[in-house]
Amino acid sequence: MTQLPKYLTGDSAALNEFLDKFDVFLLDCDGVLWSGDHLFEGIVETLEMLRSRGKRLVFVTNNSTKSRPDYQKKLTALGIPSDVEEIFASAYSSAIYISRIMKLPAPNNKVFVIGESGIESELRTEGIPFIGGTDPSLRRDITPEDFNGLADGSLLDPNVGIVLAGLDFHINYLKLSMGFQYIRRGAKFLATNLDSTLPMSQTFFPGAGSISIPLVNMTGETPLAFGKPSQAMMDAIEGKFKLDRARTCMVGDRLNTDIQFGIQGDLGGTLAVLTGVSKKEHWEAEDAVAVPAYYVDTLSDLRGAT
Numbered sequence: 001m002t003q004l005p006k007y008l009t010g011d012s013a014a015l016n017e018f019l020d021k022f023d024v025f026l027l028d029c030d031g032v033l034w035s036g037d038h039l040f041e042g043i044v045e046t047l048e049m050l051r052s053r054g055k056r057l058v059f060v061t062n063n064s065t066k067s068r069p070d071y072q073k074k075l076t077a078l079g080i081p082s083d084v085e086e087i088f089a090s091a092y093s094s095a096i097y098i099s100r101i102m103k104l105p106a107p108n109n110k111v112f113v114i115g116e117s118g119i120e121s122e123l124r125t126e127g128i129p130f131i132g133g134t135d136p137s138l139r140r141d142i143t144p145e146d147f148n149g150l151a152d153g154s155l156l157d158p159n160v161g162i163v164l165a166g167l168d169f170h171i172n173y174l175k176l177s178m179g180f181q182y183i184r185r186g187a188k189f190l191a192t193n194l195d196s197t198l199p200m201s202q203t204f205f206p207g208a209g210s211i212s213i214p215l216v217n218m219t220g221e222t223p224l225a226f227g228k229p230s231q232a233m234m235d236a237i238e239g240k241f242k243l244d245r246a247r248t249c250m251v252g253d254r255l256n257t258d259i260q261f262g263i264q265g266d267l268g269g270t271l272a273v274l275t276g277v278s279k280k281e282h283w284e285a286e287d288a289v290a291v292p293a294y295y296v297d298t299l300s301d302l303r304g305a306t
Helices: 012-021 044-050 068-077 090-101 119-124 144-152 173-184 207-220 231-241 253-266 280-284 298-304
Strands: 026-027 056-061 088-089 110-114 129-132 159-164 188-191 195-201 203-206 247-253 269-273 294-296
Touching: 012 298, 044 056, 044 298, 056 068, 056 231, 068 088, 068 119, 088 090, 088 231, 090 119, 090 159, 090 188, 090 203, 090 231, 110 119, 110 173, 119 129, 159 173, 159 207, 173 207, 188 207, 231 253, 247 253, 253 269, 253 280, 294 298
Parallel strands: 026 056, 026 247, 056 088, 110 129, 110 159, 159 188, 247 269, 269 294
Antiparallel strands: 195 203
């Protein structure tokens, strides 16, 4: 039987022992630091405490709607000091993989984006051509002419070699139909992340994984995903930050992304917080997808260390 996690909240000695084990903390954002635009109480002071103890912080998020500079603006607006290089998001991870690993030859390296401006920004930074995304001409109902154009290919760009699906707040039948036709014609199917839900306004909404599911059903293909728990993302983080995995802890609210990410990545530890998706009953279940090494009620409980 898998050992249940150690509860740290209110235990000063255990908190100090925990903090002393790690040099680097990989921090999920949604559900750990905030929900939507609501910053959880004590987060700024907690991060300041970790930095004062010499800990390196890396903000690791599956949310693809924002680019790294956008995320830094949000952190700054919430009173959290950060450097853009401390932010590792799924849109960035996807763009890096497409440009530096896939290296599809031009002109057949164009990306059809299902997603928001964060993906577009990171693709643009890497010099990757793309269509779709926030294009206002695709934010409409499908027409009989669209059906004909998709069927005969006249509505499709012959240079599209990749379909990249992320969280899209304007998803519709037309975009899904275009993505399906590109994949049918041989385009590679990628996803920024597979989160089923998105924590927002202290509740939950459809996540990026729910956007890509129709394409999975249509094509029978599972996309290559770059968000947590993808180890392609872990390898990229390790390569960029030169961290020692044994001295690194993943902090998150979701067992099947954050905690699984840390366990599969053979990190020194994983810390779950109860301010987001997963609760105690989820890891206490016999079929739990992952079990954290430690847990606290809220991230700010780490300030209980003296």
